[in-house]
Amino acid sequence: MPERPEGAILGVDVGGTKLAAGHVVGREVAASVERPTPLSSARDLIECLEGVVGDLEKQAGPPVAIGIGIPSQIEFATGRVISSVNIPLAGIDLRHELTDHFGVPVFVDNDANCAALAEAQFVSDPPARHLVMLTLGTGVGGGVVIDGLIYRGATGLGAELGHVVVQADGPECPGTCPNHGCLEALCSGTALGRDALELAKAKPDSRLGRALAKEGKVSGRHVVEYAREGDEESLGLLEQLGTWLGVGISNMINVFEPEYVVVGGGLCAAAELFMGVAEREARSRALPALSDRVRLEVATAGPAAGIVGAGLLATHMLALADSGESNRDTHDLIANRGVQ
Amino acid sequence: MPERPEGAILGVDVGGTKLAAGHVVGREVAASVERPTPLSSARDLIECLEGVVGDLEKQAGPPVAIGIGIPSQIEFATGRVISSVNIPLAGIDLRHELTDHFGVPVFVDNDANCAALAEAQFVSDPPARHLVMLTLGTGVGGGVVIDGLIYRGATGLGAELGHVVVQADGPECPGTCPNHGCLEALCSGTALGRDALELAKAKPDSRLGRALAKEGKVSGRHVVEYAREGDEESLGLLEQLGTWLGVGISNMINVFEPEYVVVGGGLCAAAELFMGVAEREARSRALPALSDRVRLEVATAGPAAGIVGAGLLATHMLALADSGESNRDTHDLIANRGVQ
Numbered sequence: 182m183p184e185r186p187e188g189a190i191l192g193v194d195v196g197g198t199k200l201a202a203g204h205v206v207g208r209e210v211a212a213s214v215e216r217p218t219p220l221s222s223a224r225d226l227i228e229c230l231e232g233v234v235g236d237l238e239k240q241a242g243p244p245v246a247i248g249i250g251i252p253s254q255i256e257f258a259t260g261r262v263i264s265s266v267n268i269p270l271a272g273i274d275l276r277h278e279l280t281d282h283f284g285v286p287v288f289v290d291n292d293a294n295c296a297a298l299a300e301a302q303f304v305s306d307p308p309a310r311h312l313v314m315l316t317l318g319t320g321v322g323g324g325v326v327i328d329g330l331i332y333r334g335a336t337g338l339g340a341e342l343g344h345v346v347v348q349a350d351g352p353e354c355p356g357t358c359p360n361h362g363c364l365e366a367l368c369s370g371t372a373l374g375r376d377a378l379e380l381a382k383a384k385p386d387s388r389l390g391r392a393l394a395k396e397g398k399v400s401g402r403h404v405v406e407y408a409r410e411g412d413e414e415s416l417g418l419l420e421q422l423g424t425w426l427g428v429g430i431s432n433m434i435n436v437f438e439p440e441y442v443v444v445g446g447g448l449c450a451a452a453e454l455f456m457g458v459a460e461r462e463a464r465s466r467a468l469p470a471l472s473d474r475v476r477l478e479v480a481t482a483g484p485a486a487g488i489v490g491a492g493l494l495a496t497h498m499l500a501l502a503d504s505g506e507s508n509r510d511t512h513d514l515i516a517n518r519g520v521q
Numbered sequence: 522m523p524e525r526p527e528g529a530i531l532g533v534d535v536g537g538t539k540l541a542a543g544h545v546v547g548r549e550v551a552a553s554v555e556r557p558t559p560l561s562s563a564r565d566l567i568e569c570l571e572g573v574v575g576d577l578e579k580q581a582g583p584p585v586a587i588g589i590g591i592p593s594q595i596e597f598a599t600g601r602v603i604s605s606v607n608i609p610l611a612g613i614d615l616r617h618e619l620t621d622h623f624g625v626p627v628f629v630d631n632d633a634n635c636a637a638l639a640e641a642q643f644v645s646d647p648p649a650r651h652l653v654m655l656t657l658g659t660g661v662g663g664g665v666v667i668d669g670l671i672y673r674g675a676t677g678l679g680a681e682l683g684h685v686v687v688q689a690d691g692p693e694c695p696g697t698c699p700n701h702g703c704l705e706a707l708c709s710g711t712a713l714g715r716d717a718l719e720l721a722k723a724k725p726d727s728r729l730g731r732a733l734a735k736e737g738k739v740s741g742r743h744v745v746e747y748a749r750e751g752d753e754e755s756l757g758l759l760e761q762l763g764t765w766l767g768v769g770i771s772n773m774i775n776v777f778e779p780e781y782v783v784v785g786g787g788l789c790a791a792a793e794l795f796m797g798v799a800e801r802e803a804r805s806r807a808l809p810a811l812s813d814r815v816r817l818e819v820a821t822a823g824p825a826a827g828i829v830g831a832g833l834l835a836t837h838m839l840a841l842a843d844s845g846e847s848n849r850d851t852h853d854l855i856a857n858r859g860v861q
Contacts, residue, residue, distance in 0.1 A: 254810055263810050276836050311675040326673070333650040334778025338811050343774040344808065348689045349768045360771070360806045429690045431700070435681040436776060438674025466686065467702045468596055473680050 188245030188285075190495050191237060193230060194292065194487030197267035200226075200231045203485065204241035205248075208220050208302040210485045212240040218502065223269050227492070231282055246286045246427040247279070248495030250295035250487050257337030260289040265489055266320075268358055287348075288498045294331045294340065295490030296482070297324025299372025300443045303482040309441045313433040314480070316446035320356050321365040325437060330497060341368070347428040367425035373401040388412045405451040407442055416454070423455030427462025434467040434475050445480030452479045527583030531577060532833050533570065534632065534827030535591040537607035539564075541600075542573045545579035545832025547587075548642040550825045552580040559799040563609050571622055574816040577617045587619070588624045588835030590635035590827050591663075597677030606697055628838045634671045634680065635830030637664025638824070640783045642833065650783045653764070653773040654820070655682055656786035659706040660696050665777060668774035670837060683709070687768040707765035710788055716758050728752045745791040756794070763795030767802025771844065774807040774815050785820030 193202040196218060203213035214236045219225035221297075233246065253265035260276020280286040297314035304312065310329045316322040323342020325332040331337050343365040344358045351362025357372040366372055376399065381393035388407045393399045407415035432440050442463075444456065458481060464472045482489060532550075536558060543553035549584040550692025552578045559565035574587065593605035598635035600616020619627040632642035637746050644652065650669045656662040663682020665672040683705040684698045695711040706712055717740065721733035728747045733739045770782050782803075784796065796819060802811045822829060 202536075254808075294682075327667075332667070334811075335780050335816065336569045336778065338808070338814070339776065339809055341778075341811065342807055345772045346687050346768050349687050358808055390709045425689070428686050432772070433682045436679065438676065438679030438681075440675050468594075468678070468681055468684055468698055471674075471681065474676065474678070503759070521755030 189241040190245045190491030190492045191234060191241065191244045192232065192488040192490070192495065193247065193249040194491060195230065195249065195268065197252060200229055200233055202237045203488035204237060205489055208299070208489055210488050212237065213488065217270065219320055220269060229276065234283065236389055243294060244283070246287055246495040246499050247283060249287065249293035249490035250491040252288065255337050256502065257290060257333050261288070263338060268456045269389070285500050286499065288495050289333065290494050292487055293322030295494055296327050296445060296486045298331055298483040299486040299490035300445065300480055301326045304443055304478055305439050311437065311439045312441045313437050313439045313442060314368055314445060315429065315442045316443065317368055317370065318446040319370050319446035321369045322446070325364050325501050327329045331494065332369055344434065345429060346431055347425060347432065356472045364429045368429065370401045371425050372423055373404055373418060377401065377404045380414055380418065384414065387408065387414045389414060401448070406452065409455050419451065419454040420458050423458030424462050426455065428458040428466060430459060430463035430477065431466035434463065434471050438471050439475055441476050443478050443480050464498040528583050529581040530832045531574060531581065531584045531852045532828040532830065532832030532835065533574065533587065533589040533590065534831060535570065535608065540573055541828055542577045543828035543832065544733050545578060545829055548829055550828050552577065553828060558608065558782050560609060563613050565619065566609060568748045574623065584623070584625050586835040586839050587623060588831035589627065589629045590632035590831040591629065592632045594678050596630055596638055596683040597630060600627070603677055603678060608793060610815050626839065628835050630671065630834050631663040632827055633662030633750055634673065635834055636785060636826045637666050637830070638671055638833045639822040639830035640785065641666045644781050644818055646785055651777065651779045652781045652783060653777050654783045654785060655769065657708055657710065657784065657788035658786040660708050661709045662786070663667045671834065678690040682773065685769060685772055687765060687772065704765065704769045708762050708769065713744055713758060715761055717741065717744045720758065721755055724754065727754045729754060741788070745794065748794050760793065760798050763798030763805050764802050766795065767799040770799060770803035770817065771806035774803065774811050779815055781816050783820050789819050805860060
């Protein structure tokens, strides 16, 4: 087998507001470039992605492989975007298109999967081998690392942990999911905003009620701000969110027996207001032998987790191809590209 | 590497009432022996197991490896029984003890894991690579096959699918689990019996109420019998069970994106009374792209599934050891035993 050519591993994090690419060395980002994400069309977004990577190449040198994390359901072997809520990529064969453009192997995965892979590197040394990550943002994302690698299900659509039901007769999922009482319906920023609005309407004299009267709206940000100032109703909403999160974490412990459950996402800036409750709830429900073996942590990989995880994805896929363990499609693609 | 010696693969299914061992050839049982399970002590049970395998060897010839499925939490690498409700094996290093006795590699796993492995062989041809199995009996067991192999979590205690919560404020789990509203609390034979008793007490004039008055008790068997005769209340209890099961199945689809979800266990003798409801509920909740890719089936491997699955476990572990992919403990054990 010819030796792999030298070259950079690039990681790209496609978000709903910005698109960032970095030169990933180990678990660090050596150089990075970012731009606002064009949402007007798939063509505009792909051209922006190609431009960002092109700019990065001027600093990092030619890449040997590129990993890309996007907030969408991805059929992993083909890199086709099955569905996508916030960015206009549904139906695009992103991996093949970008492989043709860049002339090196490109791997496309769900962004929460990439984030989980990054967290596994940061949560312990040596890296965690078995980890479940939940990201609490506008929605609730999930990623699972099994034996050091991303777990995706049969075709890449699995690990939709945000749509695991914990209260079957709970509220409707605010996303495009048809479910009721799933984690996204109970622990997302959107769910917190919904609960804040309900409380503000029901209790006009409460802090949240007064904010609604004055500003015409209330959101999760109000809840966190007021909770930090000791407002009982706001603290109660975050305690309720933490309780639901804990039920979800107990499910993840009983299903996956991970070494770590990591909670990340934008809401975790306020983790001190709900993680204690979540951990107590999770440990009161999980099977004791499993609870004894798992640690619960708040994400620490930081804002570059998406870039680092996408770079690690590319690194892992190249290694799997070398060992002959990857799926045939990946292996053929890499072989055809003359990378090995 | 020296060639593997010729010899039989034996599978052993340790149940709460009987202990059965079989010579497993492919997915068939070529010969088998069974005895009642001694529950008096670990020593009695182990001696019975050794005796059953000894009797089987007279028909099958000397084994090259033995797989054993038991209804317990198993630390897979060591084969230590972490906890065990119905059989007296908690704390026993079963794998090492039996390896010493038989002088060939022995692999011990949870019985539901073995059953899932067997179902993967029977549900499709070629065998399913990604499958989730739920077994509805006295409790609710779970097994997961990923990429053709049993999934166990970090140390072997994972895939406790019966203890996944679907209704956080639901009834207490009737098992030793500290949870509320998990599948075992809602879809097990025990849960069905509990609901039947509640209904019989609340409605003394119902069919179940009259059975309680006459016989002093009601159970899941009454519910199934009366439902088959068209009793509305009994049909309603099974519809409720099917609905909860469907919520649980939707969780399994969203988490694992399997090719198949298979429902087995004793309650499945009455599958026609609840599987339709379960499938409708599951598909109404699962993410559409995932629901489109999964089939729901009732188990077909039959009563020998435990033996076949245990035999397949042994076959897989030998193959993994040959390929160098197994965990070091397994590999060393096999190497030390002179099997390769």
